[in-house]
Ligand SMILES: Cn1c(=O)[nH]c2c(=O)[nH]c(=O)[nH]c21
């Protein structure tokens with residue numbers, strides 16, 4: 001209802017791409033919060049969503065004229081075949097590579113958005129001649145948090161221009177057993193929540209970031225790539241180190257630490273969920289334990305974006 | 315990465331509201347495609363998401379200063395208690411009612427968005443003195459498509475203004491057994507899809523619409539309320555009546571028919587998924603049957619918005 005411009009796009013979702021023996025991700029800058037040094041990319045997996053737009057598509061809606069319709073089935077074929085030609089090591093780079101080729105191939109398409117949920121294939125220890133070593137044949141398909149990537153290109157006159165990009169991490173779930181409070185909030189006739197000085201804070205967290213220069217995301221050889229694993233390690237380290245007075249403040253500090261370590265970033269966005277457990281027993285028979293259960297709905301959430309300006313005064 | 319403005323909001327999701335004996339929905343304009351005449355609203359149910367914003371919230375992030383934080387737990391209490399005061403018959407009206415009261419109560423909040431997935435409680439036939447009649451005690455909690463609503467208010471100087479609104483229907487699933495084709499699309503080295511003259515077209519469909527005057531959505535007594543059930547009936551009727559050359563064209567025609575019946579609407583948006591079955595057997599032993607199975611991923615999708623201008627030349 002807001003804009004006057006017509007929404008018009010079509011595309012393909014759940015395009016699963018598995019590429020074996022992609023270029024390993026190396027050249028990672030070490031930071032104090034993380035031991036992450038790279039990925040072997042023996043299995044490079046992504047679930048991609050592609051969406052294309054362009055005024056020339058209008059008659060496919062209004063008239064059922066399919067002349068300019070690249071079948072979404074062909075989009076899937078395009079993405080899969082280009083995965084064989086990709087020589088880089090990052091999902092961001094792959095999306096930028098294939099979306100540019102797509103606009104070059106189909107000149108009447110004027111915009112393309114591609115997003116990816118990367119599949120995290122974790123290495124496993126196998127017995128070797130000198131004790132356990134890292135295997136390179138069997139991988140664990142992780143169901144935990146995973147890296148994400150997003151690229152949007154638009155045609156401007158004869159050029160193809162990057163309109164937006166981001167990288168991220170989705171489905172992070174972290175629980176801190178003690179050292180989190182929530183107090184000092186508005187108290188009025190709608191308040192039934194007691195102040196809490198020590199809650200078992202359980203959060204869901206999605207984080208996304210963009211770079212000052214997107215090439216740093218597309219080409220890890222430039223040495224300024226930020227791995228999702230590193231942001232993840234910053235998040236849990238900050239959570240561990242600092243008492244949190246709210247999720248709002250916790251994500252702010254995670255953002256500050258991320259900019260401190262990675263000045264090549266331009267913006268960081270957070271989407272958090274509060275999934276704090278309900279406390280059933282404040283004391284157990286022996287020791288400092290408690291008993292908790294899943295909370296009933298609803299759940300709280302926060303959305304927040306930051307830039308390097310939020311480092312001022314630190 | 316696009317805008318220069320900071321994202322900053324917080325709120326509550328999965329706020330389940332069940333209100334019994336709300337005002338019945340009546341005053342519905344009959345259309346040829348639908349027998350829908352109203353809802354008794356003996357059970358009026360919604361899953362609400364609320365999100366609030368305002369510059370005054372910034373220090374809750376930067377400093378962990380909770381002075382201006384209305385606990386999301388209190389937001390939940392606010393919504394639930396106001397459900398006891400609501401005298402209208404539509405989810406749109408409830409969202410407008412409660413979000414305005416919220417901004418009035420907390421003057422430092424400058425924006426609020428509320429969305430709702432309505433729970434469809436279906437009436438059931440029970441034996442009465444003259445055969446089956448419509449029961450008003452036991453209802454079926456439908457797991458099928460359901461109505462949706464959305465309202466956004468912003469504070470402008472001393473006023474509270476409606477910034478956006480929509481109503482809709484989500485999770486519609488329709489299958490047409492024959493009478494759908496898909497042909498004439500681009501054929502090149504990336505095309506492996508054969509042309510189809512008769513495919514078993516299975517679609518997922520979300521539809522949302524806004525009104526020229528939002529009051530028509532908030533107050534059904536004005537006689538211009540458009541029920542999700544009516545748009546649903548238009549969708550399946552158009553699907554039934556017309557051969558479809560693509561989903562693109564099918565949704566266009568559903569939109570045209572909707573504007574024809576309901577000129578009080580301003581915009582209609584569609585999000586469709588192609589979930590067409592895979593044909594396993596083109597012929598069965600006896601009769602014109604075939605055998606199908608669920609398609610493998612990926613799935614195609616379309617996004618499209620229309621206004622009454624799309625009726626021109628009809
Ligand atoms: C428990 N809780 C609420 O009810 N609201 C909020 C909030 O805004 N931020 C929190 O960290 N916790 C919390």
Ligand SMILES: Cn1c(=O)[nH]c2c(=O)[nH]c(=O)[nH]c21
Pocket residue numbers: 010069070071072073074496507559560561562588614
């Ligand atoms: C089967 N199919 C594709 O592959 N692309 C498309 C499209 O754009 N529209 C369709 O209705 N079907 C379809």
